[in-house]
Amino acid sequence: xxxxxxxLLLPANRAFITFTIVAAFVLNVLPWGHAPGIPDLLALVLVxxxxxxxxxxxxxxxxxxxxxxxxxxxxxxxxxxxxxxxLSYGAIAMHRRVPWFHMFGQMLHVLPLFLLxxxxxxxxxxxxxxxxxxxxxxxxxxxxxxxxxxxxxxxxAPQRQAVDRDENRPI
Amino acid sequence: xxxxxxPFFKQGPSANxxxxxxxxxxxxxxxxxxxxxxxxxxxxxxxxxxYPVQRTLLVPRDVIHVGAExxxxxxxxxxxxxxxxxxxxxxxNALLQTEQLAAENRQLRRLLAMRERTVLRSTxxxxxxxxxxxxxxxxxxxxxxxxxxxxxxxxxxADGVIGQVTxxxxxxxxxxxxxxxxxxxxxxxxxxxxxxxxxxxxxxGPVGLRYLRPxxxxxxxxxxxxxxxxxxxxxxxxxxxVRSEVAGSPAFVRVLVVPAAQGDRTxxxxxxxxxxxxxxxxVAPEDGEPRRRGRGG
Numbered sequence: 001x002x003x004x005x006x007x008l009l010l011p012a013n014r015a016f017i018t019f020t021i022v023a024a025f026v027l028n029v030l031p032w033g034h035a036p037g038i039p040d041l042l043a044l045v046l047v048x049x050x051x052x053x054x055x056x057x058x059x060x061x062x063x064x065x066x067x068x069x070x071x072x073x074x075x076x077x078x079x080x081x082x083x084x085x086x087l088s089y090g091a092i093a094m095h096r097r098v099p100w101f102h103m104f105g106q107m108l109h110v111l112p113l114f115l116l117x118x119x120x121x122x123x124x125x126x127x128x129x130x131x132x133x134x135x136x137x138x139x140x141x142x143x144x145x146x147x148x149x150x151x152x153x154x155x156x157a158p159q160r161q162a163v164d165r166d167e168n169r170p171i
Numbered sequence: 172x173x174x175x176x177x178p179f180f181k182q183g184p185s186a187n188x189x190x191x192x193x194x195x196x197x198x199x200x201x202x203x204x205x206x207x208x209x210x211x212x213x214x215x216x217x218x219x220x221x222y223p224v225q226r227t228l229l230v231p232r233d234v235i236h237v238g239a240e241x242x243x244x245x246x247x248x249x250x251x252x253x254x255x256x257x258x259x260x261x262x263x264n265a266l267l268q269t270e271q272l273a274a275e276n277r278q279l280r281r282l283l284a285m286r287e288r289t290v291l292r293s294t295x296x297x298x299x300x301x302x303x304x305x306x307x308x309x310x311x312x313x314x315x316x317x318x319x320x321x322x323x324x325x326x327x328x329a330d331g332v333i334g335q336v337t338x339x340x341x342x343x344x345x346x347x348x349x350x351x352x353x354x355x356x357x358x359x360x361x362x363x364x365x366x367x368x369x370x371x372x373x374x375x376g377p378v379g380l381r382y383l384r385p386x387x388x389x390x391x392x393x394x395x396x397x398x399x400x401x402x403x404x405x406x407x408x409x410x411x412x413v414r415s416e417v418a419g420s421p422a423f424v425r426v427l428v429v430p431a432a433q434g435d436r437t438x439x440x441x442x443x444x445x446x447x448x449x450x451x452x453x454v455a456p457e458d459g460e461p462r463r464r465g466r467g468g
C-alpha cells in the first residue's frame with residue numbers, strides 16, 4: 001500500500017471551532033421544509049470535531065446544541081439531544097481510529113454512526129406515536145456521509161496552513 | 172502540533188459516564204415533555220431567544236421569493252387580480268344579504284330570548300416555515316401569545332380548516348395540520364347528521380372517520396363539516412371531500428376524507444381567536460347514582 005503523506009496540523013483554534021458549530025446550526029435552522037435527504041449539518045460538524053478534537057468538543061456540547069435544535073424543530077424536547085449525545089459518544093469512541101483511514105474508509109466509518117442514531121430517533125418517535133416518515137428519511141445519513149470529504153477539507157483548512165508563510169515554499 | 176498530549180490526572184468524567192449522564196437526561200426530558208406539560212416555560216424561553224435568529228434567517232428566502240415574483244409573475248398577478256375583482260363583485264351581493272340576515276337573526280334571537288352568538292375574532296398570520304420534523308405535519312406562524320393566540324384555536328384558510336394551534340410562543344405559534352397523525356377534529360357528516368372525530372393518517376393526505384355505519388357516509392364528493400357546537404370550530408366551515416370508503420368490519424366502515432384546505436400551499440392563514448369553551452361543572456346527582464349516558468351513535 002502506498003504511504004499517504006502525513007501532514008503536521010496546526011493547533012485547532014477554539015474560536016474557529018465555535019464558529020463552525022454555530023454556522024452549522026444556523027444552516028440547519030434555514031427553512032428546508034420536508035424534502036428528503038437534507039443533511040443534518042450540525043450533526044456532521046459535531047461528529048467531525050468529536051473525531052478530530054474530542055477534548056474540545058465533547059458530549060456536553062452536542063447535548064446542548066441538540067436542545068437548541070429541539071426547540072427550533074418543533075420536535076419533542078430531548079429528541080435531538082439524545083441523538084446528538086449518542087452520535088458524539090460513537091464519534092469519540094472511534095476518534096483514534098478514523099483519522100488514519102483514507103477518505104473512503106472514513107466515510108464507511110461515519111455512515112453506520114449516522115444510520116444508528118437515525119434508527120434510535122425513529123424508534124423513540126414511533127414509540128411516542130409519530131407517523132413513519134418513509135424509508136427516504138434515511139437518505140439524511142447518506143447525504144451527511146457524502147459531505148464528509150467537504151467537511152474534512154473546509155474544517156481542517158485553517159490547520160493545514162503553514163506556520164510561517166514563505167514565498168519560496170510550495171504550500 | 173495538532174493536539175497537545177492528554178493531561179495525566181485531570182481528565183474529568185469518562186466518556187462512558189458522560190454518555191450515561193446525558194442520555195439519561197435526554198430520556199428524562201423526552202418522558203417529561205411527552206407525559207407532563209412541565210417544560211413549556213423552558214421551551215418558551217429558548218424559543219424567545221432563538222426567535223430573532225430564525226426571523227433573520229428567513230430574510231434571504233423571502234428576498235428570493237420577492238425577486239422571483241418581480242421578474243416572472245406580472246402576468247399571473249394581473250390575471251389573479253382580475254379574478255379577485257370578479258369574485259369581490261360576486262360576493263358583494265351575498266355580503267349585503269348576510270348583513271341583513273345577521274340583523275334579522277339577532278332580532279329573532281332576542282325575541283326568543285336566546286344567547287346571542289358571539290362575533291368571532293380572528294387574526295391573519297403568515298406561515299414562517301414548515302417544521303423540518305419528518306414525523307409530524309406542522310407549520311410555524313408569525314403570531315403568538317402577544318397577538319392573542321392560544322393553544323387549541325382553529326386555523327383556517329379560504330378553503331376550510333387547516334389545523335389547530337398546538338404550541339404558542341410569545342411571538343410565534345405552531346399549528347398541527349389536520350393531516351398530522353396526532354390531530355383529531357370534530358366533524359359532522361352533513362347527510363346523516365352523524366358526529367365523529369376525524370383522525371389524521373399515518374400517510375400525509377387524507378384524514379379518516381372511523382366507525383361510520385355503512386350507509387351513513389355520503390357518496391364520494393360529500394362534504395363533512397365541523398358541527399360548530401363546541402364553541403371552538405365555527406359552524407359551516409368546510410372540512411373536506413369524502414374520497415373513498417374502507418371497510419373495517421361488517422358493521423362499520425372507515426371513510427377517507429381529503430381535506431379541503433391544503434396547508435402547504437398557502438402562506439396566509441386565519442387564526443380564529445376562539446376562547447376555549449367553558450364547560451359547566453358536573454354536578455353530582457342527588458341520589459348518588461351516576462346517570463349513564465347512552466353511547467350509541
